[in-house]
Amino acid sequence: MQKDILDTSRLPQHIAFIIDGNGRWAKRRGLPRSMGHKSGMIRMKKTVTHAFDLGIHCVSVYCFSTENWNRPKEEVDYLFDLFRQYFEKEFEELFARGVRLQVMGDLSKIPLDVQESLRAAIERTKDNDKYVLNLAINYGGRNEIVRACNMAIDKGNHVDIPAFEKLLYTKDLPPLDLIIRSSGELRLSNFMLWQAAYAEFYFSNIMWPDFDDKQLDKALIDFQHRNRRFGAIKES
Ligand code: IPE
Ligand code: IPE
Ligand code: MG
Numbered sequence: 001m002q003k004d005i006l007d008t009s010r011l012p013q014h015i016a017f018i019i020d021g022n023g024r025w026a027k028r029r030g031l032p033r034s035m036g037h038k039s040g041m042i043r044m045k046k047t048v049t050h051a052f053d054l055g056i057h058c059v060s061v062y063c064f065s066t067e068n069w070n071r072p073k074e075e076v077d078y079l080f081d082l083f084r085q086y087f088e089k090e091f092e093e094l095f096a097r098g099v100r101l102q103v104m105g106d107l108s109k110i111p112l113d114v115q116e117s118l119r120a121a122i123e124r125t126k127d128n129d130k131y132v133l134n135l136a137i138n139y140g141g142r143n144e145i146v147r148a149c150n151m152a153i154d155k156g157n158h159v160d161i162p163a164f165e166k167l168l169y170t171k172d173l174p175p176l177d178l179i180i181r182s183s184g185e186l187r188l189s190n191f192m193l194w195q196a197a198y199a200e201f202y203f204s205n206i207m208w209p210d211f212d213d214k215q216l217d218k219a220l221i222d223f224q225h226r227n228r229r230f231g232a233i234k235e236s
Helices: 022-028 031-052 072-089 092-096 112-122 141-154 161-165 213-224
Strands: 014-018 059-066 099-104 132-141 178-181 202-203
Touching: 014 031, 022 031, 031 059, 031 072, 031 092, 031 213, 059 072, 072 112, 092 099, 099 112, 132 141, 141 161, 178 213, 202 213
Parallel strands: 014 059, 014 178, 059 132, 099 132, 178 202
Antiparallel strands: none
16 A cells, blocks of 8 residues: 655655646647646746755756747747746746756757846856756757767767766756656657666656646655666565
């Protein structure tokens, strides 16, 4: 029998969200997709805040993939405008609690005003050391790996696994413990491919804008019942 109480003394250090289902959430309500994204960002801030309140040190969030450029321009523009609002204002409460903002992805391709507000937020929070919010923007796991390979080639040295990990965006972060994906899709969609090697996976049918604090607790309780063996033999 599984206990359904969250043990806050055994939390993962690093969790990651694939925040999926904003569009379908909106469609079911007869709303434009943009309203799904708006609700999704409100939810993201709340759920991430809950994770930090519980004591999870690092939260990664997939905000925009290298493949999401294939969406209509209006939707992409709307998303970047939303992100900018969060970097400039909405995340301020999180930053005041000691959250450091970090980003992974190729930022050179995103709108200039968003790049600027992002850099300002990263600068403002650089000395915060309690929590890390790591946002994946114009991020692809395959790109991250190819980029690291090219960096290694430029240095002219063979690399082993620890040396290679120092070339990834996540070099300063704890190992990834848990990946949570909403909306019922059972795939990674090019997210944290390297880091996922020994992460646990949790898939929920809930559309992201409805993924509330209770849903996160449920995912964490589920995680606490996993037997992470890392290839060895361990009794649960
Ligand atoms: C996830 O929701 C948010 C982003 C990809 C930015 P979607 O926009 O993918 O929502 P669905 O999957 O179409 O429902
Ligand atoms: C993954 O969701 C990307 C983000 C959550 C930002 P998608 O909705 O883009 O993934 P697919 O297309 O269903 O695989
Ligand atoms: Mg989707």
